[in-house]
Amino acid sequence: MEIESLRNKTDKLPMETPQGTSDAARVLRNRRRRRNICFAVIGVLVFVILLIVILAFTVFKAKRPxxxxxxxxxxxxxxxxxxxxxxxxxxxxxxxxxxxxxxxxxxxxxxxxxxxxxxxxxxxxxxxxxxxxxxxxxxxxxxxxxxxxxxxxxxxxxxxxxxxxxxxxxxxxxxxxxxxxxxxxxxxxxxxxxxxxxxxxxxxxxxxxxxxxxxxxx
Missing domain, CATH: 2.60.40 (Immunoglobulin-like)
Structure with missing residues (x-):
């Protein structure tokens, strides 16, 4: 009986390992996606700020009335x-x-x-x-x-x-x-x-x- 119980547990282990690996990969992909979104948002903000500064000191630079x-x-x-x-x-x-x-x-x-x-x-x-x-x-x-x-x-x-x-x-x-x-x-x-x-x-x-x-x- 003990040998059969151990065999049953051993048979179940290979079935659990792929599920855990899939969840970890999904979590990792979500983290990467959020990180990429954050980088993209920061990049857009930096671009907009630089564009405003460039326009403020070139085309829209204040001149003397x-x-x-x-x-x-x-x-x-x-x-x-x-x-x-x-x-x-x-x-x-x-x-x-x-x-x-x-x-x-x-x-x-x-x-x-x-x-x-x-x-x-x-x-x-x-x-x-x-x-x-x-x-x-x-x-x-x-x-x-x-x-x-x-x-x-x-x-x-x-x-x-x-x-x-x-x-x-x-x-x-x-x-x-x-x-x-x-x-x-x-x-x-x-x-x-x-x-x-x-x-x-x-x-x-x-x-x-x-x-x-x-x-x-x-």
Missing amino acids: VTAIDDVSLRDLKVSVDLARFQVLLNATLDVDISIENPNKVGFKFKDSNAQLNYRGQEVGEVPIPAGKIPADKTVPMNLTLTVMADRLISDSKFFSDVTSGQLPLSTKTQIPGKVSVLNMFRISVVSSSSCDFTVFLSNSTVGDQNCKYKTKF
């Missing part, structure tokens, strides 16, 4: 000199044409800002520039009207001498802050500035001697 003062013209001028009181009465309106160029492949959004009119460093006029957006590779023109606040200059002795000489030195200044969004992921702050010095010739009501400078910083 430029605010330019295209023209300054005198719309209205009325001036009178009160020699007894040593005062000048002045009423002047200037038309200032500016343009904002966006050389980027994405839009440029800018905030509310203003354009200033200065006389020898003193602000004598201001006009608001409302917020907006400039599409990619576009230039948007703007027409601004600046009125000289002459009451701020009545007590300035240089103003009296400039008016009597027939030449009034003025300057305009704009500073437009905004952001450039690259691939809707990277937002870069930009400030585009421009300034223009010019002279108003009171004898013939013209504007000349313009000297403009432009600056943009990230």
